[in-house]
Amino acid sequence: MTGLRVAVVGGGIGGATAALALGRLGVDVAVYERRASVPPVGSGLGLAANGRRVLAELGLGTALDATGAPIGTMRLLRADGTEVAHYDTGRLLGMRRADLVRIVLDGLGPGVVHQGRDCVAVVADTERPVVRFVDGSSTWADVVVVADGLRSRCAGAVATPPALRPSGTSALRGFVDGRGLPDHLSTGQNAWLGPDRHLLSYPVDRHGTLNFAAFVPRPAGSADEWSFRVDAQTVRDAYAGWDPDTRAILARATEVYRYDLADRDPFAPWVRAGVVLLGDAAHPMLPHMGQGANQAIEDGAVLAALLDGAGGSADVTERLAAYEATRRPRTDRIQEQSRRNGERFSGARDLTSGGDRGPTQDLSWVYGYDAGAAGRAAAAGLRTS
Ligand SMILES: Cc1cc2nc3c(=O)[nH]c(=O)nc-3n(C[C@H](O)[C@H](O)[C@H](O)COP(=O)(O)OP(=O)(O)OC[C@H]3O[C@@H](n4cnc5c(N)ncnc54)[C@H](O)[C@@H]3O)c2cc1C
Structure with a gap:
């Protein structure tokens, strides 16, 4: 039991995973989600090996395997259907977004998720960060995780994110x-x-x-x-x-x-006075690497590993800085490559040049990443420094 109290703003894929990972470590965590329930429809997404690794470590492997569709092969085709290449997807699991969120939320204990709680602001620079809701109520925590997505309302407590870039x-x-x-x-x-x-x-x-x-x-x-x-x-x-x-x-x-x-262009900082950004609120990316949700999941694992055993506020500050330092080089790179893939996939280039259209790139650095291990290594580095 760490005694740390954490509030998560946004119960999407990133916020829910962070809460689950923290809860597993005995942290007192609450999630505040604007929606009254998980939307029943929504879209699909590909859960890649790097995201699956984190969720399996949190005990969700069986539920995911029973729900999602394993996808072995990706075929790359011209508009007329002729095949240019095919390759191994590296354990991709196709999922409905709603199923994925529900599976992660189901892993949380009763009373952790507060739905229908629309946060209007997060206030840093008070003795402890405070979350304010549209109904005028508020709550405090030692750490507030802002995970309210691409159009984040609360990220402003930490940074001035650059404008959205259509x-x-x-x-x-x-x-x-x-x-x-x-x-x-x-x-x-x-x-x-x-x-x-x-x-x-x-x-x-x-x-x-x-x-x-x-x-x-x-x-x-x-x-x-x-x-x-x-x-x-x-x-x-x-x-x-x-x-x-x-x-x-x-x-x-x-x-x-x-x-x-x-x-958005990558921006900094992600951390200020006990408030920390996670998922699309920190690193919104185009979908052309299929990594937005997977990166949000990784964030949760790294953040939890670093907050495990956190003590006073100076210690928390150091651990949150280590979270940003661990995550940013990777998400900066994936944001950038997602943009480039978008240009390649819808570019006018002749597909016979295949390799430069993206999918045949070596993506082992994306899929092979073990976020839990990276977080624990970063935490161990703090203890020895
Ligand atoms: C076309 C498309 C395809 C994609 N395909 C993939 C894919 O295959 N693989 C992949 O990994 N990613 C994919 N993504 C990206 C992925 O959907 C996002 O990166 C991911 O959902 C980010 O998770 P998040 O938890 O940070 O944000 P979100 O999933 O957006 O969750 C944010 C949550 O915060 C809540 N919220 C917002 N404001 C407030 C507030 N004020 N108060 C309280 N709660 C609030 C929202 O209701 C929501 O539940 C795709 C995206 C698009 C557009």
């Missing part, structure tokens, strides 16, 4: 019933790359559901909203004339959401 691309996303489609569509990950757009599909459960994400130039004159439902025909029109396999998938789409993509 990528000029929208993702049209949805699920389809993949039963009856050929095996190479229903079990694998497929990426069709065309001149100014690309389409990704992969399974997300054990019942034949496929997720698709169709990346297209952001339509001119778009509204200020960044996420909303569109007519399903929009995505079919965007890929008219492509590989019949893409049309077979998109013909089944009924509910399609448009999500306008943006990231």
